[in-house]
Amino acid sequence: MWRRQQGRFRPVFCGVEELRRCRREQEAALRKARREQQLISKRLLREDIPEEAGGVAAVLGEAEIQQFLRQAQQGTEEKEREKALVHLRQGLQHPETQQTFIRLEGSMRTLVGLLTSNQALLQLEAARCLHELSHSEQPVVAEACLPATSYLLTYLSGHSSDFIELCLYTLGNLIVGSEAVRRQLLPQGIIPALTACIQSPHVAVLEALGYALSQLLQVKEAPEMIIPSILASALPQHVLRLLQPSPKLSPGVAVEFAWCLHYIICSQVNNALLITHGALSTLGLLLLDLAGAVQSTEDTGLELLACPVLRCLSNLLTETAVEDVEGQIEFGDERIVAALFILLQFFLQKQPSLLPEGLWLLNNLTANSPSFCTSLFSLDLIEPLLQLLPVSNMVSILVLTVLCNIAEKGPAYCQQLWPGPLLPSLLDILNSSDTEVVGQSLELLQLLFIYRPEAVQAFLQHSGLQALERHKEEAQLQDRVHALQKTALHG
Numbered sequence: 376m377w378r379r380q381q382g383r384f385r386p387v388f389c390g391v392e393e394l395r396r397c398r399r400e401q402e403a404a405l406r407k408a409r410r411e412q413q414l415i416s417k418r419l420l421r422e423d424i425p426e427e428a429g430g431v432a433a434v435l436g437e438a439e440i441q442q443f444l445r446q447a448q449q450g451t452e453e454k455e456r457e458k459a460l461v462h463l464r465q466g467l468q469h470p471e472t473q474q475t476f477i478r479l480e481g482s483m484r485t486l487v488g489l490l491t492s493n494q495a496l497l498q499l500e501a502a503r504c505l506h507e508l509s510h511s512e513q514p515v516v517a518e519a520c521l522p523a524t525s526y527l528l529t530y531l532s533g534h535s536s537d538f539i540e541l542c543l544y545t546l547g548n549l550i551v552g553s554e555a556v557r558r559q560l561l562p563q564g565i566i567p568a569l570t571a572c573i574q575s576p577h578v579a580v581l582e583a584l585g586y587a588l589s590q591l592l593q594v595k596e597a598p599e600m601i602i603p604s605i606l607a608s609a610l611p612q613h614v615l616r617l618l619q620p621s622p623k624l625s626p627g628v629a630v631e632f633a634w635c636l637h638y639i640i641c642s643q644v645n646n647a648l649l650i651t652h653g654a655l656s657t658l659g660l661l662l663l664d665l666a667g668a669v670q671s672t673e674d675t676g677l678e679l680l681a682c683p684v685l686r687c688l689s690n691l692l693t694e695t696a697v698e699d700v701e702g703q704i705e706f707g708d709e710r711i712v713a714a715l716f717i718l719l720q721f722f723l724q725k726q727p728s729l730l731p732e733g734l735w736l737l738n739n740l741t742a743n744s745p746s747f748c749t750s751l752f753s754l755d756l757i758e759p760l761l762q763l764l765p766v767s768n769m770v771s772i773l774v775l776t777v778l779c780n781i782a783e784k785g786p787a788y789c790q791q792l793w794p795g796p797l798l799p800s801l802l803d804i805l806n807s808s809d810t811e812v813v814g815q816s817l818e819l820l821q822l823l824f825i826y827r828p829e830a831v832q833a834f835l836q837h838s839g840l841q842a843l844e845r846h847k848e849e850a851q852l853q854d855r856v857h858a859l860q861k862t863a864l865h866g
Contacts, residue, residue: 417548418586419510420503420541432465435472437479444485447501453494460489460500467507476508477519487522495535502527502541509548517552524549524560528568536577543572543580547587550594557594565591566604573613578625581617585631592638602644611639611649615657620664626680629661633683640690650691658688659711666714669721678726681718685732692739712740712750716759727766734763734773741780745788748781752791761800768809775804775815782822789826797823798833805842810851817855824862831863839863 435443443466446459466472476482489501505523508516527542546565549556569591572584588610591601605611614632618624636654640646646654661684669677715733722729740747751757760778764771778797781788804816823830834840843860846852 417510417551418544420506420544432462432468434469435463435466435475437475439466440472440476440479440482444482447489447497448485453496456494457496457500460497460504464500464504464507467504470511470513473508473511473516474513477516483519483522487526490523490526499538499541502530502538502545506541506545506548509545509552511552514553514555517549518555520549521556521559524556525563528560528563528565531568531572536575536580539572539575539577540579540583543583543587547583547590550587550590554594554596557591557596561600561604566601566608566610570608570610570613573610573617578628581625581628582631585628585635589631589635589638592635592642597638598642598644602639602642605639606645606648611636612652615649615652615654618657618661620660624664626676630680630683633661633680633687637683637686637690640687643694646691646694654687655691658684658691662688662718663710663714666717669717678722678729681722682729682732685718685729685736689732689736689739692736709750709754712737712747712756713754715740716754716756719763720759723763723766730763730766730770731773734770734777738773738776738780741777745784748784748788751781757792758796761796764800764804768807768812771804771807771809771812772815775812775819779815779819779822782819782826786826789823789830793823793827793830794833798830798837802837802839802842805839805846810849813846814852814855817852817859821855821859821862824859835863 440463443459443463447456447463450456450459467476486501486504489497490505492498492501505520505527508520511517524546527546530542531539533539546560550560569584569588572580575581575584591597592605594601614635617632618629618636636649636658640649640654661680665677665681665684715737719730719733719737722733741751751760760774763774778792782792801816801820804812807813820830820834824834840860840863843856847856847860849856
């Protein structure tokens with residue numbers, strides 16, 4: 376989750392242009408914060424549970440590791456060799472065994488030899504041993520796996536979907552485990568390998584691929600060294616294809632690739648290219664599909680997809696004027712706004728922490744588009760929007776920001792905002808102790824006073840000046856309070 380930047384002291388302002396400038400500076404900080412990425416994590420595939428074999432697997436010493444490797448390499452029966460690798464793999468679940476293994480001379484060479492053998496069961500168990508090593512938090516362990524990376528890439532073009540899935544998760548773990556691994560994987564052709572793999576018909580493979588790609592997109596050097604190459608490949612088109620709403624859309628695959636798209640957009644390398652490929656259209660249709668889904672199912676897992684979809688749309692819209700892309704998605708269609716409010720109601724009931732995600736998108740939709748502001752009136756959505764104010768300070772700030780977007784469009788829009796339930800809501804907010812929430816309400820009042828003089832009289836009649844008084848000594852608010860008092864009393 377992104378964090379809001381702390382508000383800064385700002386000088387007195389009275390004009391609409393000054394209001395707009397100050398608020399856009401604030402929103403620039405918010406947009407920057409929105410691009411914070413998820414924490415990188417690793418995933419572990421384990422089909423067997425050590426406890427089922429009579430207890431937790433023991434830590435292995437050098438002699439035991441050497442014995443299992445020797446049995447796996449020189450055993451007379453395949454089952455015996457496979458069993459030796461199973462014991463080794465279970466031992467490698469312990470960090471102590473991992474450290475011992477990589478220090479042991481020739482151990483990785485032997486394991487890679489088994490990985491490249493012509494016996495499928497031994498290959499699979501050797502790959503599972505590498506997978507355990509890839510899950511280590513120690514970069515030195517990931518770097519010890521360097522000799523295996525080229526083979527893992529090669530096997531992505533194989534025929535066994537289970538084996539390909541295992542290789543992808545292992546590569547995904549290694550990618551974030553060590554910069555040295557990434558330096559080797561790029562010239563080895565990881566991007567072409569992933570591009571070829573994304574055309575797999577197997578859902579499990581695609582989900583694993585989405586994980587590996589998302590790991591690659593999150594590393595610190597991605598914007599400079601990785602994402603330009605990815606954008607030059609066919610991967611973005613395939614990602615968007617896999618996000619197209621259809622009966623065949625896999626939720627797990629969609630979640631993985633929606634986050635991939637989010638990381639690409641956050642890099643700001645070439646978002647215009649994504650829009651050219653139809654990213655806005657795909658995301659808009661996916662938003663409509665999600666709104667329909669939350670109305671017909673109790674599956675709370677839908678928020679896992681809604682979050683990256685909302686972020687992708689929000690961040691794309693910060694860089695491209697809505698008017699410039701209306702032809703790619705029916706942005707003028709009230710369905711988009713209606714769908715977003717369906718999701719907001721769903722979040723309110725099931726996942727309140729995601730409300731800021733939806734409101735941030737609404738903010739970006741209304742910031743530069745009078746038609747979206749009009750949709751809020753035509754669909755009678757101002758009151759449902761105000762009902763979100765008590766949820767949290769962050770939600771309050773974003774709701775007020777959306778209302779400011781509407782108010783700054785001029786007198787006709789302020790006339791529809793006022794009168795109505797807005798005045799009681801703003802008076803309640805002035806009783807708040809949160810400086811940022813109160814500050815945003817002051818900006819909305821300033822716009823209303825400028826464009827809707829009748830609002831001043833109503834504000835005065837409902838003890839608005841007394842509500843302002845409590846904030847006149849607060850350093851971050853006193854100048855704005857003074858400006859608003861001046862406007863209210865002298866016009």
